[in-house]
Amino acid sequence: MKKGYFGAFGGQFVPESLVPPLRELEAAMETILPSAAFQDELDDLLRNYAGRETPLTFCPTLSGRLGFNLYLKREDLLHTGAHKVNNTLGQALLAKMMGKTALLAETGAGQHGVATAAAAARLGMSCRIFMGADDVERQAPNVMRMKLLGTEVIPVATGSRTLKDAINAALREWVATQATTHYCFGTAAGPHPFPLLVREFQTVIGRETRAQMLAKTGRLPDAVVACVGGGSNAIGMFHPFVSDASVRIIGVEAGGTGEAGCYHSAALGKGISGVLHGEYTLLLQNADGQIEPSHSVSAGLDYPGVGPEHAALQASGRVEYHAVIDSRALNAFSTLCHAEGILPALESSHALAWVLDNPDALPKGGNVVVNLSGRGDKDMEIIRRSL
Amino acid sequence: MKLIPFITAGYPTLDAFWASLRELDDNGADIIEIGVPFSDPVADGPVIEAASQQALANGVTLRWILDGLRQRKGQFNAKLVLMGYLNPFLQYGFAQLAADAAEIGVYGLIIPDLPLGEDAEYRAALSERGIHLIPLVAPNTSLERMKEYAAVASGYVYVVSVLGTTGERQGLPADVQATLQRARQAFDLPLALGFGFSHPDQLDAIPTADRPDAIIFGSALIRHLGEGGSAGAFMRRWR
Numbered sequence: 001m002k003k004g005y006f007g008a009f010g011g012q013f014v015p016e017s018l019v020p021p022l023r024e025l026e027a028a029m030e031t032i033l034p035s036a037a038f039q040d041e042l043d044d045l046l047r048n049y050a051g052r053e054t055p056l057t058f059c060p061t062l063s064g065r066l067g068f069n070l071y072l073k074r075e076d077l078l079h080t081g082a083h084k085v086n087n088t089l090g091q092a093l094l095a096k097m098m099g100k101t102a103l104l105a106e107t108g109a110g111q112h113g114v115a116t117a118a119a120a121a122r123l124g125m126s127c128r129i130f131m132g133a134d135d136v137e138r139q140a141p142n143v144m145r146m147k148l149l150g151t152e153v154i155p156v157a158t159g160s161r162t163l164k165d166a167i168n169a170a171l172r173e174w175v176a177t178q179a180t181t182h183y184c185f186g187t188a189a190g191p192h193p194f195p196l197l198v199r200e201f202q203t204v205i206g207r208e209t210r211a212q213m214l215a216k217t218g219r220l221p222d223a224v225v226a227c228v229g230g231g232s233n234a235i236g237m238f239h240p241f242v243s244d245a246s247v248r249i250i251g252v253e254a255g256g257t258g259e260a261g262c263y264h265s266a267a268l269g270k271g272i273s274g275v276l277h278g279e280y281t282l283l284l285q286n287a288d289g290q291i292e293p294s295h296s297v298s299a300g301l302d303y304p305g306v307g308p309e310h311a312a313l314q315a316s317g318r319v320e321y322h323a324v325i326d327s328r329a330l331n332a333f334s335t336l337c338h339a340e341g342i343l344p345a346l347e348s349s350h351a352l353a354w355v356l357d358n359p360d361a362l363p364k365g366g367n368v369v370v371n372l373s374g375r376g377d378k379d380m381e382i383i384r385r386s387l
Numbered sequence: 388m389k390l391i392p393f394i395t396a397g398y399p400t401l402d403a404f405w406a407s408l409r410e411l412d413d414n415g416a417d418i419i420e421i422g423v424p425f426s427d428p429v430a431d432g433p434v435i436e437a438a439s440q441q442a443l444a445n446g447v448t449l450r451w452i453l454d455g456l457r458q459r460k461g462q463f464n465a466k467l468v469l470m471g472y473l474n475p476f477l478q479y480g481f482a483q484l485a486a487d488a489a490e491i492g493v494y495g496l497i498i499p500d501l502p503l504g505e506d507a508e509y510r511a512a513l514s515e516r517g518i519h520l521i522p523l524v525a526p527n528t529s530l531e532r533m534k535e536y537a538a539v540a541s542g543y544v545y546v547v548s549v550l551g552t553t554g555e556r557q558g559l560p561a562d563v564q565a566t567l568q569r570a571r572q573a574f575d576l577p578l579a580l581g582f583g584f585s586h587p588d589q590l591d592a593i594p595t596a597d598r599p600d601a602i603i604f605g606s607a608l609i610r611h612l613g614e615g616g617s618a619g620a621f622m623r624r625w626r
Contacts, residue, residue: 013473013500015430017525017550019532158436159426168429175430176551178527274474275500276427288448289478290426 004192007315009308012191014278018171021178024098026193032097033200045089049122050079052086052204056212056369061339066359071221072342072372073209075233082300082345082374083205083233084115088184090201092119095182102126102181106170108135108163109299110142111345111374112186117151119184127151130169132162139299142378160293163303167277187230189307191278195235199309202236209369210240222366223248226373227351228321229265229301231310233373242318251310252354254296255323263295266323267306268314281308297326297382298346300374328353330386333376345374346382388590388598390415390625391579392618393470393605395422395438397447399613405455407618408463414622416465417601418543418579420497423449423471430499432554434606438613449479456491466494468521473501473509481509485516495519495542503536510539519543526550526566533573543577546570546599548584554606556583559592567597579603587625 004010012022032038046052054077059070075083092103103120104127107113113129120127129146133155136143146153159165167190174183188198206224213221224241226234228251241247256264264270264284271282276291284292284304294304313319324332329346332353336342344352351370355362362368376383392411397404411419424439424447431439449471456467469488476484476498488496495518501509503522510520519542524533527550536544546567549560563580570578581603583589590598602625611621 011505012502013505014502015499015525016502016523016528017547019502019504020527020529158433159440164427168427171429172432172552178550272478274477275472276474277429278500283474285474285478287478288450289475290443291474 006195006309007312009279009281009311010192010195011280012278013275013280014191015175017175018191021174022191022193025197028094028098029193029197032094038093038097042090042093045093046086046204050085050089051077053208054078056209056216059340067364068362068366068368070355071213071367071369073205073237073369075205075371075373076344076348076375080111080115080118081377082111082115083202083236084112084186085118086204086236087186087198087201087232088112088115088119091182091184091197092116092123092125095184096123096125098182100180100182102128102177103184104128104130104170104173104177104181105184105186106130106163106166107186108132108166108302109378110135110139110146111300111378113151113153114142114145114149116184117146117149120151121149128173129153130156130166130173132160132166133157134161135163135166135299139378164291171277187232187307188235188309189230189277189279189281189305195279195307195309198232199235199239202232203239205233205236205371206238206240209237213367213369217367220244220247221369222363223250223368224371225250225252225351225355225368226371227252227301227347228268228306228310229254229303229347230305231307233371235307235309237371238313238319249319250354251319251321252351253321253323254298254301254350255325256295258325258327263293264323265294265296265301265303267304268310268321269323271306276305279308281305282311297329297386298350300345300347301350322354324350324353328357330383332356333383334387342372343376344372345376346379348373388587389417389601390622391418391420391601391603392416392608392622393420393422393603394612395424395435395442395609396452397424397442397445398438398609399441401445401447407612410618411622412463412465414619415626416622418466418468418494419463420468420470420603420605421452423452423469423475425472425475428472430552432552432606434609435553438609449475453487453491456493460491467492468495468497469493470497473498481512485512485518488518489516493518495521497521497523497545499523503532521545523547524566524570526560526562530569530573533569537574540574540576543579543601544570544574545603546578546580548580548582551582553582555585559589564593564597567593567599577601581605
């Protein structure tokens with residue numbers, strides 16, 4: 001297969017000026033990343049700073065209702081509140097060992113921004129975060145957290161003033177600052193090698209889940225389920241199970257408000273292949289190739305594209321992808337709060353909602369794992385207005 | 388020094404664009420780069436990004452551009468080059484684009500997000516129709532990689548003057564002379580220097596021997612047009 005591709009998807013569609021830093025990163029993945037010095041320090045950071053390993057929590061109340069055993073992989077318990085920190089600690093440490101002194105990143109809801117800001121502060125690096133101007137207003141608490149962590153937050157007022165425009169701005173900034181700066185990309189998308197690099201740091205989710213399920217039940221789960229925006233928590237959960245034919249793998253996209261023709265974020269379900277942000281993948285776009293606005297009640301899923309490996313896993317049929325609309329995600333949020341005393345992120349609530357709304361599609365008496373990729377504290381204002 | 392103005396198709400209005408194209412041609416443009424607007428122009432600075440947004444709001448599509456050029460076929464002395472991001476070209480259908488562009492007499496395409504390594508099939512489709520895929524090289528492009536480009540490139544070479552986006556800058560970046568020297572060594576094609584130019588005086592800092600064959604200016608022209616200026620008046624600045 002061509003370098004940087006997953007089936008027909010992926011690649012490195014960037015301006016020539018970004019080819020050298022991407023190649024520098026590819027080289028570091030081959031030399032620094034496998035070294036004991038890197039792996040030992042990352043392991044220490046994940047254990048003693050971020051809070052790994054995360055628990056695999058059995059849900060007794062919901063399991064009784066659903067007729068199968070529901071487990072949650074508790075990425076919500078990590079430092080900074082979501083799986084994002086697995087990736088930012090890995091990339092920040094790699095960048096530091098490459099001799100970079102600064103990080104830059106995009107953020108949508110602010111979770112990746114906060115996780116990058118924390119990693120930068122911890123490792124003594126400076127940090128600049130690009131964030132859509134609308135998101136800066138909608139996600140004020142995360143903007144405050146980033147600033148408190150010593151990061152500069154730069155509002156991006158161009159285009160749709162959301163995540164995709166923040167990525168455009170960050171890529172532009174990286175062209176100019178590449179000598180000293182690493183672009184800490186937030187999801188398993190973008191130009192090669194980011195989809196591989198982010199997967200590398202997120203597969204800790206699936207590896208732990210696998211070992212925990214074997215220890216608890218003596219067998220692999222019957223199904224693993226995760227939400228998909230760009231797709232980093234999902235690829236982290238899925239990848240270690242892809243070659244286990246007995247494990248059903250289910251990705252859940254954001255279906256938006258749900259009425260006919262509504263804005264949504266379901267690039268896998270409804271997208272058309274094309275090129276955005278350095279990769280060939282499925283995109284929400286019009287017939288002229290202009291990128292269309294996306295929507296989700298959950299800002300972390302609100303993106304008009306998807307990582308190339310998900311597009312390939314869908315094409316091969318190994319992973320099934322479904323969409324859940326805003327109102328069902330909110331219902332799942334409330335259900336988990338009341339039934340199990342866990343307050344999930346609205347992103348993760350999409351994955352949970354598919355399971356709650358489709359119990360007959362899953363095996364009676366079986367074991368199902370939902371990746372609870374983040375906690376819902378950040379979503380209080382949206383939930384207050386929605387419930 | 389040959390002059391290569393860049394204008395975004397359909398900016399500031401649909402009709403004004405066609406009038407500007409004609410004025411640029413009448414006032415000494417050797418090549419005109421026509422910007423095909425895209426919603427997410429990652430290599431462009433704020434002026435061209437805003438022009439692209441305006442053009443899209445005006446209803447500009449690649450089909451509209453090609454139709455307009457077809458109606459005006461043979462009316463321009465300057466060579467015409469389409470510059471845009473890959474996705475709108477992909478959705479139009481690349482083979483169809485190559486056929487239509489050839490029929491209209493388009494000289495070449497510049498696709499900033501299609502670097503060497505991803506370009507082979509697209510370059511082949513264009514080359515079959517006699518259309519050049521113009522390479523871009525930057526201050527961080529090594530001599531070795533420029534030689535890899537030289538092995539497949541045709542038309543001319545777009546030498547990006549600075550590690551940054553399009554947009555006007557004062558003076559010249561320090562390493563532009565070295566970039567030009569590497570490009571001259573690697574390529575047998577004309578070199579066109581772009582990104583950051585608003586006035587011919589900016590080139591005075593480059594020793595004559597290292598000067599490019601052509602200068603590309605986009606943002607300064609777009610800003611001039613956006614402020615109600617005429618393309619002809621802008622071109623006279625360069626003569």
